[in-house]
Amino acid sequence: MDGFISAVTFVSRVAGVVGAFFIAAAVLIICDMVIERYIFNLTTIWQIDAVTYLTIAATFISSPYVLMTRGHVNVDILPLHLKPRARYVLALVTSFIALAFCVTLFVLCAAYWYEAYSERWLSNTVWRARLWIPLLSMPVGLFLLVLQYIVDIYCVMTGRTSPFGISARQDAEDVAREQAREALGGAP
Amino acid sequence: QVTLRASHQFPGGKGDVRDDMVQMLAKEMAASNLGVTVQVYPGASLFKPNDQWNATANGQLDITLFPLDYASGKVPVFSATLMPGLIRSQERAKRINKSQFMKDVRAEIEKRGVIVLSDAWFAGGVASKGGCIVKPDDMKGRKFRAAGPTFAGMWEAAGASIVSPPSNEIYNAFQTGVVNGTDTSLSTFNSMRLYEVADCLTAPGDNALWFMYQPMLMSKKSFDKLNKQQQDAILAAGKKAEAYFESKADAINQEAIKAFEDHKAKVVSLSDADYAAWLEVAKKTAYAEFAKAVPNGQKLIDEALAVK
Amino acid sequence: MSPAAQGSIVLIITLLMLVSGIPVAFGLGAIALAFLVIYQGFDALHVAAETLWSGLDDFTLVAIPMFVMMGAAIGSSPAGKDLYEALERWLYRVPGGLVVSNLGACAIFAALTGSSPACCAAIGKMGIPEMRKRGYPDDVATGSICAGGTLGILIPPSLTFILYGIATETSIGRLFIAGIMPGLLLTTMFMAWSIFKIWRSGFRAHAPDFRYSWKQKFESIPKIAPFLFIIAGVMYALYGGIATPSEAAGVGAALCLILAIAIYRLWKPDQIWHILRDTMRESVMILTIIATAVLFGYMLTSLYLTQTLAQGIADLHANKWVLMLLINLFLLVCGFFIPPAAIILMTSPILLPIITAAGFDPVWFGVILTINMEIGLIHPPVGLNIYIVNAIAPDVPLAKVMWGTLPYVVCMMLAIVILCIFPEIATWLPNHLMGPGK
Ligand code: NA
Ligand code: NA
Numbered sequence: 001m002d003g004f005i006s007a008v009t010f011v012s013r014v015a016g017v018v019g020a021f022f023i024a025a026a027v028l029i030i031c032d033m034v035i036e037r038y039i040f041n042l043t044t045i046w047q048i049d050a051v052t053y054l055t056i057a058a059t060f061i062s063s064p065y066v067l068m069t070r071g072h073v074n075v076d077i078l079p080l081h082l083k084p085r086a087r088y089v090l091a092l093v094t095s096f097i098a099l100a101f102c103v104t105l106f107v108l109c110a111a112y113w114y115e116a117y118s119e120r121w122l123s124n125t126v127w128r129a130r131l132w133i134p135l136l137s138m139p140v141g142l143f144l145l146v147l148q149y150i151v152d153i154y155c156v157m158t159g160r161t162s163p164f165g166i167s168a169r170q171d172a173e174d175v176a177r178e179q180a181r182e183a184l185g186g187a188p
Numbered sequence: 189q190v191t192l193r194a195s196h197q198f199p200g201g202k203g204d205v206r207d208d209m210v211q212m213l214a215k216e217m218a219a220s221n222l223g224v225t226v227q228v229y230p231g232a233s234l235f236k237p238n239d240q241w242n243a244t245a246n247g248q249l250d251i252t253l254f255p256l257d258y259a260s261g262k263v264p265v266f267s268a269t270l271m272p273g274l275i276r277s278q279e280r281a282k283r284i285n286k287s288q289f290m291k292d293v294r295a296e297i298e299k300r301g302v303i304v305l306s307d308a309w310f311a312g313g314v315a316s317k318g319g320c321i322v323k324p325d326d327m328k329g330r331k332f333r334a335a336g337p338t339f340a341g342m343w344e345a346a347g348a349s350i351v352s353p354p355s356n357e358i359y360n361a362f363q364t365g366v367v368n369g370t371d372t373s374l375s376t377f378n379s380m381r382l383y384e385v386a387d388c389l390t391a392p393g394d395n396a397l398w399f400m401y402q403p404m405l406m407s408k409k410s411f412d413k414l415n416k417q418q419q420d421a422i423l424a425a426g427k428k429a430e431a432y433f434e435s436k437a438d439a440i441n442q443e444a445i446k447a448f449e450d451h452k453a454k455v456v457s458l459s460d461a462d463y464a465a466w467l468e469v470a471k472k473t474a475y476a477e478f479a480k481a482v483p484n485g486q487k488l489i490d491e492a493l494a495v496k
Numbered sequence: 497m498s499p500a501a502q503g504s505i506v507l508i509i510t511l512l513m514l515v516s517g518i519p520v521a522f523g524l525g526a527i528a529l530a531f532l533v534i535y536q537g538f539d540a541l542h543v544a545a546e547t548l549w550s551g552l553d554d555f556t557l558v559a560i561p562m563f564v565m566m567g568a569a570i571g572s573s574p575a576g577k578d579l580y581e582a583l584e585r586w587l588y589r590v591p592g593g594l595v596v597s598n599l600g601a602c603a604i605f606a607a608l609t610g611s612s613p614a615c616c617a618a619i620g621k622m623g624i625p626e627m628r629k630r631g632y633p634d635d636v637a638t639g640s641i642c643a644g645g646t647l648g649i650l651i652p653p654s655l656t657f658i659l660y661g662i663a664t665e666t667s668i669g670r671l672f673i674a675g676i677m678p679g680l681l682l683t684t685m686f687m688a689w690s691i692f693k694i695w696r697s698g699f700r701a702h703a704p705d706f707r708y709s710w711k712q713k714f715e716s717i718p719k720i721a722p723f724l725f726i727i728a729g730v731m732y733a734l735y736g737g738i739a740t741p742s743e744a745a746g747v748g749a750a751l752c753l754i755l756a757i758a759i760y761r762l763w764k765p766d767q768i769w770h771i772l773r774d775t776m777r778e779s780v781m782i783l784t785i786i787a788t789a790v791l792f793g794y795m796l797t798s799l800y801l802t803q804t805l806a807q808g809i810a811d812l813h814a815n816k817w818v819l820m821l822l823i824n825l826f827l828l829v830c831g832f833f834i835p836p837a838a839i840i841l842m843t844s845p846i847l848l849p850i851i852t853a854a855g856f857d858p859v860w861f862g863v864i865l866t867i868n869m870e871i872g873l874i875h876p877p878v879g880l881n882i883y884i885v886n887a888i889a890p891d892v893p894l895a896k897v898m899w900g901t902l903p904y905v906v907c908m909m910l911a912i913v914i915l916c917i918f919p920e921i922a923t924w925l926p927n928h929l930m931g932p933g934k
Pocket of ligand 2: 831832833834872873874875879880
């Protein structure tokens with residue numbers, strides 16, 4: 001299992017890097033578009049679609065990294081007021097609900113992707129992009145997200161991480177302080 | 189008791205003829221007392237415009253009224269319903285509806301599990317700032333937002349730079365000069381209040397380049413779930429909505445033209461010679477592309493142009 | 497089951513889910529899919545993937561990572577310090593000069609970033625220790641920064657406006673301009689309160705025992721000139737016919753990155769990676785909520801719950817100002833514990849038909865909603881800005897920070913009342929610059 005955990009962690013990290021570079025690429029493409037259009041008065045067709053697809057792809061592909069680094073925002077009022085045992089149970093219940101959602105969505109998105117691929121769908125824009133390419137980011141990202149969730153659940157069950165990332169004696173203020181420190185100095 | 193869900197992207201309850209058509213169908217069905225309720229979701233409140241096709245084809249949406257070209261990325265043959273110069277005038281649109289061309293288009297729709305309740309062709313034109321657009325040469329140096337790929341190809345070949353701001357930014361883009369020409373239906377120009385920022389409208393007249401097919405459609409799955417009486421009633425209601433649109437079409441066009449005139453914008457239309465010149469450009473771009481992408485593409489174009 | 501009963505069940509389950517500690521994005525999505533299956537069968541899931549995709553397939557959304565990157569690039573540099581120092585050299589003779597400079601710096605920084613905590617952290621890091629060193633009361637030093645930080649989402653660019661614009665299909669360019677005058681109004685009110693508080697506490701900040709020479713004053717200008725240049729550039733791009741909001745944001749992000757690298761020497765791969773990673777984390781978090789909020793919204797509309805609620809409220813025939821009061825209270829309560837992105841995406845599609853039916857301007861309401869979100873950022877228990885300030889000045893007791901913040905919350909509520917009486921404060925500028933809205 002340790003091998004699996006480190007493999008998934010590694011993949012999630014790579015996915016995070018990929019997503020960050022997608023966003024960086026989007027910035028460059030927007031600049032390219034603005035320059036081409038306003039300085040050289042050229043036709044700009046592909047850029048808007050490409051930038052949109054890069055942003056969507058970053059969202060899905062980086063989602064496991066954001067989950068791993070606890071970046072998906074949650075409301076932890078209830079967990080903070082529970083006893084450790086109840087908090088542990090709640091963490092498992094919510095994690096399984098989220099996992100079930102991600103698995104369902106993965107199946108639906110994989111089927112949707114396959115339809116787009118086999119029916120050769122094109123975008124409804126002037127560029128006429130082959131939709132299966134950007135759509136691929138949905139099943140891929142969701143699959144990695146499922147893996148990361150399995151790892152997270154396993155780590156909570158084996159006591160490697162604390163439920164909701166809240167250690168035994170923390171209260172609402174401690175957690176908020178931690179978030180603030182993170183916002184001040186960047187993520188861990 | 190059956191409840192059918194009808195979705196469209198146009199403003200609800202504000203006199204848009206497309207909303208009126210769907211509401212009319214709902215009222216007719218309620219009045220028929222056959223136990224069919226039609227719930228109307230206007231303004232893309234249920235499905236995004238682009239998602240309505242798949243939802244109708246797979247039976248998740250019962251009724252929709254939408255520009256069929258929105259589905260042309262999924263079903264390339266639908267590009268024929270937003271093709272430069274094919275329809276030419278609102279009068280001719282009625283004759284096209286009875287032609288082989290439309291029989292073929294409806295067959296393509298039905299092949300995919302959707303049936304047509306009402307045919308409706310919406311006239312459009314070009315709004316521009318800094319000079320009117322009549323001849324292909326008028327496109328040189330334009331920053332143009334095109335309604336779809338078929339038109340974009342033609343405008344670009346005539347010398348325009350194609351730009352594609354999101355539709356909710358067109359008004360601002362026009363005002364600031366990011367865009368100085370765009371093509372869409374007259375009713376959309378009107379609802380976007382583009383007459384406030386454009387100084388010329390190329391109106392349909394007798395030689396319109398721009399027509400778009402916006403039919404009212406029903407999912408075959410949902411249709412098959414109705415009994416014979418209900419089916420007949422809904423088909424009849426669809427025909428009634430179609431007749432209503434035909435009676436209103438000219439008035440809608442005139443209303444938009446008047447709004448431009450009231451705002452001191454010039455209103456022009458194409459002469460026979462201008463139309464012929466544009467058709468030459470279309471043949472080399474939009475038509476050629478379509479014939480290449482769709483097996484029976486050339487046949488469809490020939491059928492449409494053959495209508496008197 | 498009647499839509500009203502269905503609606504109550506959905507509401508209760510949603511609230512339970514939100515407070516359970518599950519990531520908001522996945523909680524909303526899970527509820528959406530579960531209720532679709534329960535009330536419409538498994539076939540209803542057919543549209544989920546397409547709905548999810550087309551919810552994100554929108555060029556407007558690209559503005560989110562772009563504006564986040566602007567803030568991340570500038571925030572990771574010591575730019576905040578330069579900003580308030582320059583202001584201080586020019587304003588130090590004004591009563592309460594330093595706190596006025598800090599609030600001014602917050603307002604300027606707000607024009608460079610779309611988020612509040614970024615604004616709060618960037619100015620507060622240097623501003624709070626300096627104010628305390630010069631003897632300003634602790635509650636003013638911390639409270640003013642807490643409140644000043646919230647200007648980040650009212651003065652354009654603003655993530656809140658982008659989310660509202662997307663959820664309600666309101667022009668984002670128009671919303672941005674609508675935020676300018678209310679932003680300046682709030683800045684002025686914050687400054688006025690700070691000066692009054694300092695004066696009442698007997699601290700005479702306007703008579704410092706040192707002077708800045710003209711040379712020192714002018715020396716500070718080159719340091720802040722690039723910011724003013726970027727702000728002017730982005731604004732010009734937006735309203736001078738150069739670019740749409742997403743494009744302006746993209747160019748702004750690139751310029752801020754270049755500025756951080758060229759002027760503040762953040763050129764090490766490690767430093768650039770930090771900026772990119774912070775951008776990615778925050779934008780992915782927001783975009784994931786957007787994606788699943790679209791599913792959630794589809795579920796609500798598909799079960800006819802949105803329409804039932806709007807109809808129910810219309811049937812009450814309540815006075816429009818009573819309605820506005822109730823909506824504000826509702827948003828205030830939501831702001832206690834739900835993150836702003838989720839509040840806006842979940843409630844604005846439901847609120848908008850109610851708002852427009854009552855005759856309110858959607859752009860004006862966007863401003864009211866944003867001020868409500870600002871309040872949520874600085875009131876306990878989870879107002880993020882409070883804890884950022886607490887992390888900067890750990891020796892100031894949290895209770896003192898909260899009490900110090902309270903008058904600024906009152907300022908914001910007062911601003912809402914002023915905006916209700918004079919809606920032109922929000923609507924005049926966009927109408928004047930962009931013509932009457934649609
Ligand atoms: Na801002
Ligand atoms: Na809050």
